[in-house]
Amino acid sequence: MLIESLNNLKIARRDLLINAMKGGGALVLGFNLPGSALFAADSSAALPGARKLDPARLDTWIAINKKGDVTAYWGKMDMGQGVDTAISQMVAEELDVKIEKVTVLFGDTYVMTDQGGASGSSGVSNSGVALREAAAEARQVLLEKASTLMNLPVDKLTVIDGVIQEQGNSTHTLSYGDIIGDKLFNVPLEWNGEIGNELELKSRAKLKDPANYKVVGTSVGRKDITGKIIPKTRFTVHSRVPGMLHGRMIRPPSAGATIVSVDKDSIAHIPGVQVVVEKDFIGVVAPKEWDAIRASRALKVNWDETKSGFPTTSEKLHDYIRKATADKSEVPENIGDVDAALASNKKPMEVEYEWPFQSHARMAASVGLADVKVESGGTVWTDSQKFYDTAICTAKMLGLKAEGEQIPVRSIWGPGPGSYGRSDSADGVLDAVVLSKAVGAPVRVQWMRNEGIAWDPKGPASVINMRAAIGEDGKVSAWHFHLKGFSRQDVSSREHSPSETLAGQLLGHTRKRNWTMSEPANSYGFANKRYSWDAIKPLRDMGSPLRTSHFRDPYGAEIHFAVESFVDEMAYSTGMDPVAFRLQYLTEQRDIDVIKAVADLAQWQPRTAARKQKNANGMLVGTGISYAQRNASVNAVIAEVEVNPQTGRVWVKRFFVGSDYGLIINPFTLDRTIEGNLIQGTSRTLFEEVKFDEKTVHSVDWATYPIVEVADAPEEVKIVKINRPELGPKGAGEPVTRVVPAAIANAVFDATGIRFRKAPLTAARVKAALDAAV
Amino acid sequence: MANQFNINVDGVDYQIEAEPDMPLLYALTNDLEHKGPKFGCGLAQCGACTVIHEGVAIRSCVTPVSAVTGKVRTLDGIGTTENPHPLQKAFIQSEAGQCQYCINGWIMTSLAFLEQNPKRTDAEIRDALAGLKCRCGTHMAILRAVRSAADEMAG
Numbered sequence: 001m002l003i004e005s006l007n008n009l010k011i012a013r014r015d016l017l018i019n020a021m022k023g024g025g026a027l028v029l030g031f032n033l034p035g036s037a038l039f040a041a042d043s044s045a046a047l048p049g050a051r052k053l054d055p056a057r058l059d060t061w062i063a064i065n066k067k068g069d070v071t072a073y074w075g076k077m078d079m080g081q082g083v084d085t086a087i088s089q090m091v092a093e094e095l096d097v098k099i100e101k102v103t104v105l106f107g108d109t110y111v112m113t114d115q116g117g118a119s120g121s122s123g124v125s126n127s128g129v130a131l132r133e134a135a136a137e138a139r140q141v142l143l144e145k146a147s148t149l150m151n152l153p154v155d156k157l158t159v160i161d162g163v164i165q166e167q168g169n170s171t172h173t174l175s176y177g178d179i180i181g182d183k184l185f186n187v188p189l190e191w192n193g194e195i196g197n198e199l200e201l202k203s204r205a206k207l208k209d210p211a212n213y214k215v216v217g218t219s220v221g222r223k224d225i226t227g228k229i230i231p232k233t234r235f236t237v238h239s240r241v242p243g244m245l246h247g248r249m250i251r252p253p254s255a256g257a258t259i260v261s262v263d264k265d266s267i268a269h270i271p272g273v274q275v276v277v278e279k280d281f282i283g284v285v286a287p288k289e290w291d292a293i294r295a296s297r298a299l300k301v302n303w304d305e306t307k308s309g310f311p312t313t314s315e316k317l318h319d320y321i322r323k324a325t326a327d328k329s330e331v332p333e334n335i336g337d338v339d340a341a342l343a344s345n346k347k348p349m350e351v352e353y354e355w356p357f358q359s360h361a362r363m364a365a366s367v368g369l370a371d372v373k374v375e376s377g378g379t380v381w382t383d384s385q386k387f388y389d390t391a392i393c394t395a396k397m398l399g400l401k402a403e404g405e406q407i408p409v410r411s412i413w414g415p416g417p418g419s420y421g422r423s424d425s426a427d428g429v430l431d432a433v434v435l436s437k438a439v440g441a442p443v444r445v446q447w448m449r450n451e452g453i454a455w456d457p458k459g460p461a462s463v464i465n466m467r468a469a470i471g472e473d474g475k476v477s478a479w480h481f482h483l484k485g486f487s488r489q490d491v492s493s494r495e496h497s498p499s500e501t502l503a504g505q506l507l508g509h510t511r512k513r514n515w516t517m518s519e520p521a522n523s524y525g526f527a528n529k530r531y532s533w534d535a536i537k538p539l540r541d542m543g544s545p546l547r548t549s550h551f552r553d554p555y556g557a558e559i560h561f562a563v564e565s566f567v568d569e570m571a572y573s574t575g576m577d578p579v580a581f582r583l584q585y586l587t588e589q590r591d592i593d594v595i596k597a598v599a600d601l602a603q604w605q606p607r608t609a610a611r612k613q614k615n616a617n618g619m620l621v622g623t624g625i626s627y628a629q630r631n632a633s634v635n636a637v638i639a640e641v642e643v644n645p646q647t648g649r650v651w652v653k654r655f656f657v658g659s660d661y662g663l664i665i666n667p668f669t670l671d672r673t674i675e676g677n678l679i680q681g682t683s684r685t686l687f688e689e690v691k692f693d694e695k696t697v698h699s700v701d702w703a704t705y706p707i708v709e710v711a712d713a714p715e716e717v718k719i720v721k722i723n724r725p726e727l728g729p730k731g732a733g734e735p736v737t738r739v740v741p742a743a744i745a746n747a748v749f750d751a752t753g754i755r756f757r758k759a760p761l762t763a764a765r766v767k768a769a770l771d772a773a774v
Numbered sequence: 775m776a777n778q779f780n781i782n783v784d785g786v787d788y789q790i791e792a793e794p795d796m797p798l799l800y801a802l803t804n805d806l807e808h809k810g811p812k813f814g815c816g817l818a819q820c821g822a823c824t825v826i827h828e829g830v831a832i833r834s835c836v837t838p839v840s841a842v843t844g845k846v847r848t849l850d851g852i853g854t855t856e857n858p859h860p861l862q863k864a865f866i867q868s869e870a871g872q873c874q875y876c877i878n879g880w881i882m883t884s885l886a887f888l889e890q891n892p893k894r895t896d897a898e899i900r901d902a903l904a905g906l907k908c909r910c911g912t913h914m915a916i917l918r919a920v921r922s923a924a925d926e927m928a929g
Contacts, residue, residue, distance in 0.1 A: 080872030228874035679911030713913035
């Protein structure tokens, strides 16, 4: 057995890891730096069983070596937002060790317990909180052991930097390493019986009082970043195993076209190429990557396009949605009598907002490596957010056991391009599974740029109808939010089944339709209030490039673009300032506090109508506010924009943010996460729209699917964070995204007097509206 | 037919067997196993594959290996963990980039630019970095990092 780089690392209790990998021969572990994902490079990976991952045992979560180095085994992964660093802070804090002593390992279904993958901004708020409990329990167990060894009651002991000492006697000590080094705790840990996001652990010990925090709340530098910038870290794109072939997929000329015949002679001139065709799945593999690319381009396929395509186009999409039959409708909230209040109102307001399909459009399209066999399973290497589900899906694809502890497929996660939800990441690795199974060799599949934009699952398009009744007293007496659009889980956010993947659908796996929509999150105390939705069928049933799924903050941007734009419309219609209007109706103190904080930060100037100001350069300038809750977090954003009257270009010159994420773990990295949300949110608000016609999707690259450029980056971002230690940490990965679109649209209204209710606010669209308004 | 090509990368000579039209990127990632330049688009639209060829930042994903006649510098060769390049140090300290997939392009394009233009304005930096993509939206931190490194490089 070859465990090369492990020896150079401060990995506590290597035996556990080594045991985890026994049974499969040689294994090279690619620990590129402490704290990075566990990322094996050898396909002859171990079978499960040697290390039982029992969530109800402390050893599943925490290990300490003789030097006192602590390893925490984390069952999610970090996509570059510093979550593993934040968790190492929480573990260090609760264990009373220095931050340098803690390594958080993650990314291997055979070594860590499933805590749900990247999901709903729950990295710190769920999985980190669970590991904090494990750390507290480990500290308690160590104190109890020390009590016996030192012949002192636990309450006479104290811990300083991993050394237990008798209170008031610094010469009477025992270190964590002395007590437990390289040994198992071998004790139970209270577990709530759940796997995934809902997994909770509970220590017998009382958690540390936040007033005594030393590491939590400080700006520890991201542990992953040096290895990626120097650059030594192995990304999933670098996955290589002996005997590996390179795969490329071939996509049809129109959506849903089926394969009639394949002319394999058309690639006879390229050495070593195999063509894999199964139903409507078609790909090529070759020993050399460039040969696979050339073959995928040269291969002649005869397609049947008689039943392909879409019933509408991106230009006509929103009228299509309006007219489409609702397949499922729900009213998740209905307070009072909205209909009566609207009916009795003399001038009810009613407007509609439109949002397009948007692509995750990752920096690179999906990549994955699979080394699988029908009889025995195998290993997949992926950057999927839900890599535990990748293993389950792979086992199902192979017809193998896919439940319980002994799934014969190991999934190894490695860093990849940011994913932002159910992107294409899961689809590429499952393509690799199909190809590996077919050719009997490890296959690495890299999707090309066009696949990464045209063929990823899309953020759903929608039309949102907003109605309100405002009485003669200026008070809002009714408000009705109605969302009509595509399900946010036409394919599941988890690739747990072949039918939820593109490969599976092309192979004919069918699934029951999943209607999942969303509703607004705020605390406006309007007397009569209704949230309702209609979900409509996807534009193609199966194997569609316009299948929809979660895109960072699923439906959050779409919904709050409408809701928070409409709140501004209501404010102005009653002659009120948008900030004052919000403060008048909000009922929750945390919401009021972030709005007041951001208004102070931005030196908000009250207004009761669009100000339509021009600066010295002839740019139209304005500011706009927006706010929303998300789960237990709340954010308010003020955007300051310049609109070029000649070109229609909108530039957000400044962003101001008021945020409340409960307990702040790492302020510096949290600011970077907020900035990322602001700028990606800007991109989606101003530029992003998937274009398609009756035949297929035409957004295929960065020219046809433009996103934010460095020229669009603001001059300044200012953030005020309200720290609420008593609440514990709340999710921060994505909640700002939903606040951005309306902040920009409201600022554009202040600058131009024009209300934009259709996203994105492209320069062409803004210019056309400015010209029409003259 | 596959041919032999001699390329000099980060001061080391390599002999690559490849089709003449194979982009340099595949030699760097598959033959040399470099971790800096990455496949992003294959269309010269994002910059993730950027290397410096004879002082000029080029997109290795569209540069045929047969066209590489001069010295190539990559992110893998500009610094070490113990002795990072000022740009690397600044990107680490600023936590520029989230997923880091794109960061190679920003650093290498900045490097080529700052070596030619040690005295620069913010607007010139933005112009020099035009066309690069960062899907995580970390442009603010990237700009902070480049400004900070530029100050250090200018002394």
